[in-house]
Amino acid sequence: MAKKPGNTMRIRMLFMVIMMTVVCFGVLIWRLFQIQVVDAELYQQRALAQQMRTTTIRANRGKIYDRNGKELARSGTVWTVYLSPADITGEELPKIADGLSEILGVDRQLIMDRGANKKSYYQIIKQRIEKEEADRVLAFISEHKIKGVNLEEDTKRYYPYGDFAAQLLGFTGSENQGAYGLEAYYDSVLSGTPGRVVSVKNAKGTDLNFRYQEMYEAQDGNSLVLTIDEVIQHYLEKHLETAVIEHGIKNRAVGIVMDVTNGEILAMATVPDFAPNQPLVLGDPTAQSGLDRLEPDSEEYKAFLGQAQFDQWRNKAISDPYEPGSVYKVITISTGLETKAVNLNSNFFCPGYHIVSGVRIGCWRYAPGHGSQNLTEAMQNSCNPAFMMIGARIGGENTYEFFERFGLSSPTGIDLPGEADNKNLIQTREKLTKPGGVELASTSFGQSFKITPIQLITAISAAVNGGTLYQPYVVKQVLDPDGNVVSTTQPTAKRQVISKETSALVAQLMEAVVKNGSGRNANIPGYRIGGKTGTSQKLDVEQQTGVKENILSFIGVAPTDDPKIAVLVLLDTPAQSSYGSVIAAPVVGAVMSEVLPYIGIEPKYTQEELEKMDIEVPTLVNKLPHDAQSALTQLGLKARIVGKGGTVLRQIPSGHQMIPRGGTVILYTDDESMETRVVVPDVVGMSGQRANQTIVNAGLNLRINGVDIELAGATAVRQSPEPGIEVEQGTIITVDFIDKNQEG
Numbered sequence: 001m002a003k004k005p006g007n008t009m010r011i012r013m014l015f016m017v018i019m020m021t022v023v024c025f026g027v028l029i030w031r032l033f034q035i036q037v038v039d040a041e042l043y044q045q046r047a048l049a050q051q052m053r054t055t056t057i058r059a060n061r062g063k064i065y066d067r068n069g070k071e072l073a074r075s076g077t078v079w080t081v082y083l084s085p086a087d088i089t090g091e092e093l094p095k096i097a098d099g100l101s102e103i104l105g106v107d108r109q110l111i112m113d114r115g116a117n118k119k120s121y122y123q124i125i126k127q128r129i130e131k132e133e134a135d136r137v138l139a140f141i142s143e144h145k146i147k148g149v150n151l152e153e154d155t156k157r158y159y160p161y162g163d164f165a166a167q168l169l170g171f172t173g174s175e176n177q178g179a180y181g182l183e184a185y186y187d188s189v190l191s192g193t194p195g196r197v198v199s200v201k202n203a204k205g206t207d208l209n210f211r212y213q214e215m216y217e218a219q220d221g222n223s224l225v226l227t228i229d230e231v232i233q234h235y236l237e238k239h240l241e242t243a244v245i246e247h248g249i250k251n252r253a254v255g256i257v258m259d260v261t262n263g264e265i266l267a268m269a270t271v272p273d274f275a276p277n278q279p280l281v282l283g284d285p286t287a288q289s290g291l292d293r294l295e296p297d298s299e300e301y302k303a304f305l306g307q308a309q310f311d312q313w314r315n316k317a318i319s320d321p322y323e324p325g326s327v328y329k330v331i332t333i334s335t336g337l338e339t340k341a342v343n344l345n346s347n348f349f350c351p352g353y354h355i356v357s358g359v360r361i362g363c364w365r366y367a368p369g370h371g372s373q374n375l376t377e378a379m380q381n382s383c384n385p386a387f388m389m390i391g392a393r394i395g396g397e398n399t400y401e402f403f404e405r406f407g408l409s410s411p412t413g414i415d416l417p418g419e420a421d422n423k424n425l426i427q428t429r430e431k432l433t434k435p436g437g438v439e440l441a442s443t444s445f446g447q448s449f450k451i452t453p454i455q456l457i458t459a460i461s462a463a464v465n466g467g468t469l470y471q472p473y474v475v476k477q478v479l480d481p482d483g484n485v486v487s488t489t490q491p492t493a494k495r496q497v498i499s500k501e502t503s504a505l506v507a508q509l510m511e512a513v514v515k516n517g518s519g520r521n522a523n524i525p526g527y528r529i530g531g532k533t534g535t536s537q538k539l540d541v542e543q544q545t546g547v548k549e550n551i552l553s554f555i556g557v558a559p560t561d562d563p564k565i566a567v568l569v570l571l572d573t574p575a576q577s578s579y580g581s582v583i584a585a586p587v588v589g590a591v592m593s594e595v596l597p598y599i600g601i602e603p604k605y606t607q608e609e610l611e612k613m614d615i616e617v618p619t620l621v622n623k624l625p626h627d628a629q630s631a632l633t634q635l636g637l638k639a640r641i642v643g644k645g646g647t648v649l650r651q652i653p654s655g656h657q658m659i660p661r662g663g664t665v666i667l668y669t670d671d672e673s674m675e676t677r678v679v680v681p682d683v684v685g686m687s688g689q690r691a692n693q694t695i696v697n698a699g700l701n702l703r704i705n706g707v708d709i710e711l712a713g714a715t716a717v718r719q720s721p722e723p724g725i726e727v728e729q730g731t732i733i734t735v736d737f738i739d740k741n742q743e744g
Contacts, residue, residue, distance in 0.1 A: 058154050059192030060481075061176060062221035064169060064183075066230040067266075067476060073169055073183070073276075075155040075176075079134040083123045085115050088148035096149055099140045100125055104133060115148075127174075128156050157183075159276040163283060165233050166273040167315035168416070168474065179279075180313050182224065182474065185417045189478060192221030222486055225477040227264035232257055235594045238641070239626070240271040240569070242669075243587045246624040246646040248575025250286075251549075254316045254453050255587075256568045257595065260461035260557065262491035263470030265414075266565065266595075270316040282308055318419045321450035322570070325536025325580070326382045327553050328446030328456070332390055333379060334463045334506050335402040338498040341393040344505070346375045354385035356441040361388065364535070364579075379509045380517025382533055382581075384445045391444025396433035399440060405497045406459040407469055408451050414472045425450035446536060457568040460555055464507045464530065464563045467498040511560040518581040522556050522589035525636040526603025527596055530563075531556040531588065533580040538573075549573045554584035556592055559601060567591050586630035593633055605636075617665055619655030620648050628667055638664040640699070642676065642729070645669030652730035653701070659732060663701040666730035680733060682723035688714030688737055699729040705736045 064073035081104060088096065093115045101108040104126045114123035129137075134151055141149050157172040170181020178187030195218030240253045257267040274283035282288045287308040294301040314320070336342040352369030353362045363369055363384045370383045378386035391399060403409055409426055411419045426449045431439040442448035454472060462469040471492040478486040498506075510530030513519040519531040534553035541549050553570045557563050569587045571580075597603075615635045620628040628648050629639040637659065643649075650668040653659055668674045678699050683691035688709025695702045708714065718736040721727060 058176070059194050059218040060155055060220040061157060061172070061192065062190040062223035062479075062481070064190075064224045064226065066226055066228050066233075068229065069225075070230045071160055072165065072226070072228075072230070073157060073159050076158050078128040078130060078154050078156040079137075079151045080127045080154050081125045081129060081134075081137055082150055082152065083111070083115050083125060084121045084148045084150060085117045085123055086119065086121050086148075088115055092146060092148070095144060096146060099144070100137070100149070103136045103140060104129065128154055157276075161230070162277065163273050163275045164230075164237070165228060165267075165269065166276050166283075167270045167313065167317075168228065168268050169276055170313075170417075171276040171279040180417070181315065182226075182416065185415060186224055186475065190221040190224065192481075193219040195219070220481040222481070223479040223483075224475050225479060227259075227266065227474050227476045228268070229266050231598060232595055233267040233269065235591055235598075236267040236567075237269045237271065237273075239587050239590045240269055241644075242625050242641055243569075243571060243583070244271050245644065246626060247571060247578070247583050248646075249571050249573065250575065251572035252316055253572065254320075254568075254570040255591070256317055256453055256457050256566075257591070258457050258461055258472065258566045258568075260465040260563050260566050263458065263461070263472045264476070264491075265472055265474045268315075268317050268474070270314075272312065274312040279313065280309060283312055284308070287312070315416065315418055316453070316570075316572075318414060318416055318452055318454045321420050321422045321425050321452050322551055322572075323447050323450055323536040323539065324456050325446040325534035325551070325553065326384075327460075327532050327534035327555050327568075327580075329379065329382065329387055329444075330460050330463055330506065330510065330532050330555070331402070331406055331408070332387055332394070332399075332444050333375070333509060334406075334498055334502060335398060336390045336394050337505055338402070338502045339394055339398050341395070341398070342375055342390055344375050346390075348373055348375075348378055348383070348386035348389050350378075350381075350383050350385040352385075354388045354441070356388060356438050357436040359438050361385075361438075361441065376509060376512050379532075380512050382513075382518045387445045388441040391440050394444075396429070396431075396437070396440050399443060400427075400429045400432045402497070403443075405469070405495065406462060407494065408455050408459055412452075412454050412458050412472050414454055415475055419454070420452050422450055422452065422455070446534065447539065453568055453570055457555065457566055460532075460557070460568075461563075461566050462497050464503055464510065464557050464560075464566070466500045467496050467503040469494045469497050507557065507560040507563060510557060514556070518579075519554065519556075519585050521581060521585035521630045522554060522592070524589060524593050524596070524603075524633055526605045527592070527601070528559040528561055529556055529589070529592065530558065530560040531585065533585060535579045535581075548577075550577065552578060552580040552582075552584045554580050554588045556585075556588040558592055558596060564599070564601065565592075565595065567595070583626070586626040586633075589633055590626060590629050590639070593638065614658050615661055615663075617651070617653050617655055617657050617659050620651050620665070620667060621655070623648050625667055625669055632665055636661045638662065639667055640664050640729070641667050641669060643669035643673030650674055652728045653732060657732075659701055660703055663732070664696075664699075664730060666699070666728070676729055677726045678729055680719075680721050680723050680725050680727055680731075683716045683719055683733075683735060684723075686716050688716070691716045691735055691737075695733050695735070700727070701730060701732045703732050703734045705734060709737055 061075045063071055066072055097108045097111040100111055106126050168181055170183040171179055172183050173179040178184035236255045236257055240255050244253050253271045255269050258265055272284040291304055294304055349372050350363055350370040352366045353360050370381045411421050427439050427443055439448055458472050471494055473489055475489055477488050480486050507530050510532055511528055514523050514529045514531045518533045522529055522531050532555055536551050538549040551570055551572050555568045557566045567588045569584050571584055615637055618631055625641045625648055632639045648667045652666045681694050681698050683694050692702055692709055714737045716735050716737055720734045
């Protein structure tokens with residue numbers, strides 16, 4: 001028989017049990033201490049994550065306005081459709097996949113795959129759907145009493161004016177973040193702060209009632225008020241688009257309109273552009289044609305598309321340095337006058353060339369040259385030999401110093417992304433001061449270095465505004481979501497570059513260019529316009545490819561006795577070789593002819609001009625639109641180019657008809673535009689000024705019979721043609737006026 005355990009054994013066993021119990025409880029107590037004390041915060045967060053559901057509330061992106069309060073960019077409500085797979089039964093999922101794939105155009109299998117993730121409460125099916133689709137989804141949910149399909153509000157960016165100011169405004173990305181342009185530069189200002197809804201879930205993952213919810217409101221973004229004027233921007237874009245067509249511009253056209261008194265940008269455009277509402281779609285027909293020739297989805301196709309998209313988004317006005325050519329002569333002459341290296345009585349002889357260190361550099365008028373000329377004539381003639389002589393008199397040290405003082409050796413600091421830094425594209429002090437150096441000679445007439453269009457117009461604005469260099473800017477104010485002003489941009493005067501006296505002489509010399517020199521095609525009767533032409537060679541392109549390409553440009557300033565605006569236009573590589581004076585100057589003249597009256601600068605005609613109030617309309621059919629417009633402008637007439645063609649097909653009034661000075665000739669450039677007709681308004685009984693405005697606003701011309709419409713009592717009593725009939729745009733409406741104050 002086995003021995004029964006003795007007392008000693010029992011005591012030992014009891015001791016072991018007690019010790020094991022103590023150890024186990026000790027471990028358990030220590031683990032509880034770790035969980036509840038040491039790692040309490042960690043487990044609390046895990047518990048909250050299981051018990052709480054957070055939903056993001058999107059903030060509305062701030063608006064973008066022009067200087068007059070017109071909306072250029074705004075955000076609208078769209079919806080995101082998402083599934084909560086944990087709430088969807090296996091029987092419902094195929095029905096949901098069938099319905100949503102049909103409504104939203106989403107692959108059915110994608111919906112099935114995302115709906116199969118039963119641990120998830122948030123699987124996105126489609127983002128940013130419009131109201132029509134959202135309503136169809138809601139109707140589908142209601143009709144089939146489906147659970148687990150939800151919609152949440154989101155915002156989408158809209159640009160009401162379509163392709164207006166595209167590179168300037170930029171666009172937003174898929175997450176509503178700024179991608180290019182002002183949208184990117186001011187993203188933190190515009191985007192606001194998202195809010196959130198925190199709700200408590202039960203064990204099944206279902207949200208409890210509102211007592212267990214907490215909402216943190218989204219803070220909408222601030223809005224921007226720009227210096228851009230929508231009307232001036234449209235004028236600029238319209239004339240650039242016409243120039244691109246009529247001259248076959250291969251590498252896009254650029255235009256900038258600046259207020260010279262403070263650095264405000266009134267308009268900035270690069271054409272062809274794109275539509276910010278559809279930024280991935282190519283806006284350049286030539287680029288689209290090139291893409292269409294490639295095999296879709298090929299690597300070549302993808303590379304071409306990517307480059308074409310990047311090119312169309314790129315703001316050439318600030319991002320692309322170029323050799324300015326003769327437009328830069330404004331800076332050379334400003335430097336020469338300020339340093340007293342030259343004066344109005346200085347003389348220069350041009351035999352058609354100039355030799356520097358054994359290198360013969362020709363004038364554009366190679367034979368017989370310009371002969372003997374003073375400073376004014378050298379500027380009018382845009383004579384390279386004369387300017388090389390001016391550069392030599394100025395010297396390399398002064399040339400380099402004033403290049404820097406005019407802000408041409410560093411970015412302007414404009415509040416836009418992508419401004420180029422040209423520090424490695426300009427001549428060094430050492431090269432400019434080298435005795436007999438060709439670099440100084442070529443710099444004096446605008447070659448052998450590169451600057452950006454924004455640098456150039458900023459510098460020339462300083463040359464004519466009294467000598468002050470301002471930092472250019474495009475955002476005038478920041479507004480909070482309630483419309484209150486958060487901040488206002490004050491003009492930044494960087495430095496006084498030249499004296500007021502020198503600046504006045506520069507404006508005078510630029511006026512001579514337009515009156516009697518190479519800038520005649522920019523002349524506008526009744527206005528004092530100054531300007532400078534430019535035809536610059538793309539020397540680097542020629543060295544790399546052997547192909548000669550030019551950039552043609554013109555800058556205009558007005559009025560020269562008290563400059564207010566500057567307009568710069570660049571046409572990069574026209575189809576046919578030409579000069580800036582021939583094709584760029586008329587474009588600037590066309591822009592100014594509309595901008596100057598718009599900003600309230602009235603024409604002041606000379607006696608000779610007043611004597612020619614009735615003008616015979618020239619025959620303009622088969623001419624290039626801007627050539628035709630330039631011809632009309634020289635006569636004191638206005639032009640309205642209608643259509644998208646490159647040649648004038650028809651004009652109203654026709655050639656040889658008489659039209660009042662200041663009247664408008666309609667130039668039709670395609671067949672479709674010629675179908676446009678307008679209804680003659682009824683002006684009988686109106687005052688002279690009101691009748692005039694009504695007829696002009698209708699796209700018609702007014703011929704006045706009787707008293708001067710400026711008289712306080714001037715009233716329209718008869719008109720021909722009769723009101724209510726349809727006529728072609730530009731038709732002359734003859735109106736008889738009497739002075740009612742003298743009646744009876």
